[in-house]
Amino acid sequence: MDxxxxxxxxxxxxxxRVSVSSAIFSTWFSQTYISELKKTGSRYLAEIGCSSSYxxxxxxxxxxxxxxxxxxxxxxxxxxxxxxxxxxxxxxEDVSIIAPLFQEHKDDSVVENAMVGAKLRLNFTFKNFAVxxxxxxxxxxxxxxxxxxxxxxxxxxIWGGVGVGKTHLMSAIGxxxxxxxxxxxxxxxxxxxxxxxxxxxxxxxxxxxFRDKYRRLHxxxxxxxxxxxxxxxxxxxxxxxxxxxxATGGQVVLTSDQPPSEISKLEERLxxxxxxxxxxxxxxxxxxxxxxxxxxxxxxxxMVLDENIVxxxxxxxxxxxxxxxxxxxxMSEMNIKKSEITExxxxxxxxxxxxxxxxxxxxxxxxVINAVxxxxxxxxxxxxGSSRARPVARPRQLLMYLLRTVLSLPLEEVGRVxxxxxxxxxMHAVEKITQLASNSxxxxxxxxxxxxxx
Amino acid sequence: MKLKILQENLSDALHxxxxxxxxxxxxxxLGNILFLAKNNKLSISATxxxxxxxxxxxxxxxxxxxxxIPARTITDLVTNLTPGTLVLEAEKEQLSILGEGTKAVLSxxxxxxxxxxxxxxxxAFATLPKSDILDALSKVLYAVSVDETRPVLTGVLIIFRNKxxxxxxxxxxxLSQKRVxxxxxxxxxEKVILPKNVLIELTRLVKDEKIKLEFKKEDKQVLFGFxxxxxxxxxxxxxxxxxxxxxxxxxSYKINVDRDDLLRAVxxxxxxxxxxxxxxxxxxxxxxxxxxxxxxxxxxxxxxxxAKIEGEGKSEHMxxxxxxxxxxxxxxxxxxxDVLISLTDPNSPGxxxxxxxxxxxxxxxPVRIQS
Numbered sequence: 089m090d091x092x093x094x095x096x097x098x099x100x101x102x103x104x105r106v107s108v109s110s111a112i113f114s115t116w117f118s119q120t121y122i123s124e125l126k127k128t129g130s131r132y133l134a135e136i137g138c139s140s141s142y143x144x145x146x147x148x149x150x151x152x153x154x155x156x157x158x159x160x161x162x163x164x165x166x167x168x169x170x171x172x173x174x175x176x177x178x179x180x181e182d183v184s185i186i187a188p189l190f191q192e193h194k195d196d197s198v199v200e201n202a203m204v205g206a207k208l209r210l211n212f213t214f215k216n217f218a219v220x221x222x223x224x225x226x227x228x229x230x231x232x233x234x235x236x237x238x239x240x241x242x243x244x245x246i247w248g249g250v251g252v253g254k255t256h257l258m259s260a261i262g263x264x265x266x267x268x269x270x271x272x273x274x275x276x277x278x279x280x281x282x283x284x285x286x287x288x289x290x291x292x293x294x295x296x297x298f299r300d301k302y303r304r305l306h307x308x309x310x311x312x313x314x315x316x317x318x319x320x321x322x323x324x325x326x327x328x329x330x331x332x333x334x335a336t337g338g339q340v341v342l343t344s345d346q347p348p349s350e351i352s353k354l355e356e357r358l359x360x361x362x363x364x365x366x367x368x369x370x371x372x373x374x375x376x377x378x379x380x381x382x383x384x385x386x387x388x389x390x391m392v393l394d395e396n397i398v399x400x401x402x403x404x405x406x407x408x409x410x411x412x413x414x415x416x417x418x419m420s421e422m423n424i425k426k427s428e429i430t431e432x433x434x435x436x437x438x439x440x441x442x443x444x445x446x447x448x449x450x451x452x453x454x455x456v457i458n459a460v461x462x463x464x465x466x467x468x469x470x471x472x473g474s475s476r477a478r479p480v481a482r483p484r485q486l487l488m489y490l491l492r493t494v495l496s497l498p499l500e501e502v503g504r505v506x507x508x509x510x511x512x513x514x515m516h517a518v519e520k521i522t523q524l525a526s527n528s529x530x531x532x533x534x535x536x537x538x539x540x541x542x
Numbered sequence: 543m544k545l546k547i548l549q550e551n552l553s554d555a556l557h558x559x560x561x562x563x564x565x566x567x568x569x570x571x572l573g574n575i576l577f578l579a580k581n582n583k584l585s586i587s588a589t590x591x592x593x594x595x596x597x598x599x600x601x602x603x604x605x606x607x608x609x610x611i612p613a614r615t616i617t618d619l620v621t622n623l624t625p626g627t628l629v630l631e632a633e634k635e636q637l638s639i640l641g642e643g644t645k646a647v648l649s650x651x652x653x654x655x656x657x658x659x660x661x662x663x664x665x666a667f668a669t670l671p672k673s674d675i676l677d678a679l680s681k682v683l684y685a686v687s688v689d690e691t692r693p694v695l696t697g698v699l700i701i702f703r704n705k706x707x708x709x710x711x712x713x714x715x716x717l718s719q720k721r722v723x724x725x726x727x728x729x730x731x732e733k734v735i736l737p738k739n740v741l742i743e744l745t746r747l748v749k750d751e752k753i754k755l756e757f758k759k760e761d762k763q764v765l766f767g768f769x770x771x772x773x774x775x776x777x778x779x780x781x782x783x784x785x786x787x788x789x790x791x792x793x794s795y796k797i798n799v800d801r802d803d804l805l806r807a808v809x810x811x812x813x814x815x816x817x818x819x820x821x822x823x824x825x826x827x828x829x830x831x832x833x834x835x836x837x838x839x840x841x842x843x844x845x846x847x848x849a850k851i852e853g854e855g856k857s858e859h860m861x862x863x864x865x866x867x868x869x870x871x872x873x874x875x876x877x878x879x880d881v882l883i884s885l886t887d888p889n890s891p892g893x894x895x896x897x898x899x900x901x902x903x904x905x906x907x908p909v910r911i912q913s
Contacts, residue, residue: 111568112655115591140776141761142591142657149658173762175779189714189891189907190783392838 091163093122100158107154116143116151123174132167134159137174144171199270206266206274208309212259216388218380223253226368230257230341234264237272237307237339241366243330247344248370251409254343257370258309261341265307274307279315283322290321298325303332306339313342318353327358340365375532378402382411389419396526397434403526404438404493406536414438435522438493451542453491453505459541460487463534472507485517486534492518494539543579543607543632547599549641552628553620555586555597558747558771560613564590571655574610577632578653579603584630587659588613593740593775594659607632611650619646660774663767666754668702668726672768675753678709678720679745681902684871686738687713694780697735702728710785714907716868717785717891718875721901732757735782736764740775747771789905790893793884795826795853795860798897801881804833805873807845811835812866814843821909822866826851826885827859835866862888863909872904 097120105113123137136155138144147155148171159167203210214234219227226248232240244261246254262274277285289298302308308329316322333340344351347369348362373381379402386393393401405411417437421427461468464483471484484506491502492514499511506514524531556575564572578585582603587596609632619639620628629640638647679698687695692714701708707722734757744753744766754767757777766773810833811822817837825832830849836842862885872894873881884893888911894904 111570115569115572140591141758141763142589142594142659144761145658150654172760173776175762189712189717189905190788 091125093125096125096159096162097122099162100155103158104151104154108151116146119143119176120147121176123172127165130165132159132163132165134167134169136169136171137176138171139173139175141173144173147171199266202266202270202274203263206262207276208262208266208274209255209259210263211388212256213263214260216384217253217256217260218377218384220374220377220380222371222373222377223248223257226254226257226370229366229368230261233339233341234261237261237265238337242334243340243342243362243365245342245344245348245362245365245367246370247347247367249345249372251407252370252372253408254370255311258311258341258343262307262309272306273304274309275302275305276309276311278311279313282310282326283316283319286322286325299329302329303336305333306337307341308333308338309341311343312345314344314346314351314354317351320355323355323358327355327361330358330361372406373408375402375529378405378408378411381408382415385412385415389415391415391419391422393429397429397431400431400434400522400526401438403532404522406539435519438522451495453495453497456490456495456538456542457487457505459538460490463538463541474507485521486531486538488514488517489521490535490538490542494542543577543609543630544605545579545584545601545603545630546627547584547601547630549620549623549625549628551599551601552584553617553623555599556613556617556620559586559588559595559597560617561743562588562590562593562595563613565614569655571610571651572657573612573614574651574656575613575616576608576610576653576656576659577630577637578608580606585661589657589659591657592737593743593773594657595743595774596659596661596772598770608653609635609637609650610653610656611637611648615648619648660758660763660765660772663754663756663765663772666756666767667732668707668724668728668755670707670753670755671724672748672751672753674722674724676745676748678707678722679741681720681875681904682709682711682718683738683741683745684875685711685713685716685718685904689713693778694735694782697737697778698741699733699735699782699785702732704728704731710782712783712785715865716872716907717788717905718872719785719789719903723901733782734764735778735780737775737778740764740766740773744773747773788891789903790884790886790890793853793886793893795851795883795885797826797831797849797851797883797885799831799847799849799881799883801873801876801879803847804881805870807833807847808866808869808873810843810845812870814840815866816840819909820865820867821863821911822869823861823863823911825859825861860885860888861911862892863911864892864906865909868906872906 101117104117119139120143121137122134124135126133136147138147152169156167156169159169200210214231217227226246229241229244230246233244246257248254259276262276265272266274285298289295316326330340342362347367348354348359351359379398382398382402383393401411401414405414414437418429421433421437422429427433457468457471460466460483461471466480466483470480471487473480475481488502488506491497491505492499497505499514502514503509503511521531525535559575563575572590576587578587579601580603582601584599584601584603585596586599587594623641623644626642631638631640632650635650635652636647637650638645682698686698690696695713699710701710704727705724707724709720709722711718748768750768752768756765756767757763758765762777762779764775764777808822812835814837815822815835817840818835822833822835825834828851830847830851832844832846834842834844876896878896878898880897882895882897884895888908891905891907894906896902
């Protein structure tokens with residue numbers, strides 16, 4: 089009795105197509121379908137759905153016999169037809185798209201209060217998170233968790249180096265969950281904050297309050313969980329909190345700078361708990377992603393940068409934090425000195441190499457020289473020598489760039505180290521590499537490779 | 543078929559009917575106009591399968607019959623003929639037109655392929671007063687959505703509720719609602735969503751004081767009868783969003799402002815808003831309201847308007863942003879001197895009303911602004 093009406097109608101349509109012209113077919117038959125097929129005794133009753141009453145009356149008047157014949161043949165039983173005006177139900181119902189006017193209006197302050205209560209950063213949302221291949225997996229997992237907290241991946245463990253966006257992603261989950269429902273209890277803390285809470289609980293004899301606070305949450309976000317490693321009491325408390333939360337359907341999201349398997353002094357039972365969920369890593373952003381991040385960040389501050397300037401900056405700075413710092417520097421340059429943003433200005437700012445905010449590499453010039461000569465398999469003598477052939481000169485310029493930007497040596501000093509050259513030669517080299525870094529993938533790769541060697 | 547008819551009458555009717563043909567349809571007969579001579583009158587009809595029209599013209603019929611003729615050809619021809627009596631004669635699939643000094647023979651098509659079109663309204667479900675209906679339509683039609691992915695929003699919802707007809711339209715960003723009081727009472731509430739196009743045609747065509755309206759539920763069809771013509775359209779299937787839920791019940795500010803002043807300010811701001819996502823910011827101060835817009839390329843402008851402001855949050859300044867096109871559309875549709883704007887907070891829809899007309903209400907969703 090189960091007849092696929094869609095298949096059946098396809099079959100009928102194909103036969104109809106043979107007997108009528110294509111214009112007639114597409115006008116009268118293409119939007120038509122079988123809305124119902126019933127069998128009574130030895131006869132079938134087919135209800136044909138038509139898109140409008142014009143179609144209905146035309147089919148009834150002119151094609152009744154044709155359709156009836158074909159149906160009878162296909163079904164092997166005599167067939168009766170009835171026609172109704174019924175628009176085909178679309179395959180993809182668009183109920184999910186709710187027009188802004190019809191969205192539930194939540195008082196924004198409620199959501200905001202909830203976010204402040206949860207200690208979330210307000211501007212860390214999915215909307216301003218740029219995604220590329222390096223963080224796509226983590227982003228997709230976070231999105232899935234934010235849609236169905238507690239069921240998709242529990243716990244979600246995000247790890248990666250500094251400034252790759254772990255905290256941003258984690259906050260965005262909390263953000264989305266709260267936006268949907270401000271009554272959900274969400275709490276954002278760090279591994280250190282968690283530790284302090286426990287210590288305080290023990291000191292003030294209020295551990296019960298601590299437990300009430302954590303174990304009734306719907307969503308717990310802990311940043312830098314690696315800090316609890318090696319602290320036995322804290323790990324034990326966390327273990328119980330974790331179990332209690334998961335048992336009641338709460339979601340746990342953790343971040344760390346290492347995967348669980350590499351966090352030393354992490355209790356085995358915790359490690360296995362973490363490994364039971366989803367572990368995703370975020371690798372350092374590639375050039376394109378850095379461009380996107382730069383654009384998002386400048387837009388937030390109301391700045392618009394030209395494409396070539398974006399490339400120049402993203403090509404020379406390798407982490408989002410550095411980019412952030414650079415934008416601050418650029419803003420102050422604009423506001424205080426009222427200077428216009430030009431490639432020259434960017435070049436000088438980048439060339440100063442002060443934007444590293446204490447992340448300066450601790451290396452001596454000779455180490456850098458060694459690294460460069462090793463990377464390019466060039467003898468130190470020729471690297472520092474006087475040959476101006478490109479295979480030697482380019483690495484030399486790169487070396488000067490690195491000495492200038494990474495070690496922040498004065499121009500003269502760089503010149504002295506690199507075979508007693510004039511400071512203007514150094515200036516030229518730095519400028520040249522700054523330019524190249526914005527448009528040559530090779531140079532960017534080389535820079536990264538050498539930095540890893542240092 | 544053979545008949546005599548006045549060129550003036552025929553020309554007008556053809557102009558109207560040709561708007562209902564579909565020139566790009568795959569079925570050639572849909573680009574044609576159907577002529578049907580019967581009982582001393584000529585009926586002209588056309589359809590694009592979404593809506594159709596039937597016009598009855600007085601004429602002297604000598605021989606009954608029917609034929610379809612391509613709309614473009616016959617309209618262009620008849621328009622340019624000299625006024626006076628024309629003789630139309632159909633022979634097989636050709637129509638000859640005899641005017642003063644002109645003789646033309648047009649090739650037509652058999653009528654059997656032409657979709658069947660209802661000939662009369664039947665018992666009317668309602669009789670609508672023309673002026674009220676036209677007024678209501680002018681206040682809701684501009685807010686109808688043009689986005690085909692949400693079919694229900696591409697039409698106007700009409701609710702017949704005892705002694706009242708409610709017209710509602712929305713595109714998801716704004717909503718217009720107009721109530722019309724009538725003498726008729728309906729026992730049961732009826733709801734119907736009608737496509738924008740047919741309502742636009744209705745406002746263009748109607749001259750009679752009364753419009754007869756009838757639904758054919760099982761055919762999902764609506765019929766309007768007035769003057770000598772019959773307008774038909776499909777009804778849009780589907781559930782209109784629950785609009786009553788989103789109309790704010792309370793507000794923290796009530797702003798009474800002169801319509802012309804506000805419209806001028808909106809137009810001035812739009813100069814800059816055009817390059818900046820159409821966003822105009824409205825700031826409520828103690829003395830009145832300020833409209834400003836800025837674009838990164840064009841510059842910025844600020845306009846102050848005096849207004850009477852009532853509300854609890856009088857001391858604080860509220861800033862709310864709107865798409866200027868929505869404000870302009872609304873203000874243009876209004877014919878009163880003043881506008882009453884009720885605002886709650888920068889993220890809730892603004893309620894725009896005519897202080898003299900409690901039956902009209904317009905909602906506009908604000909644009910979110912980063913603080």
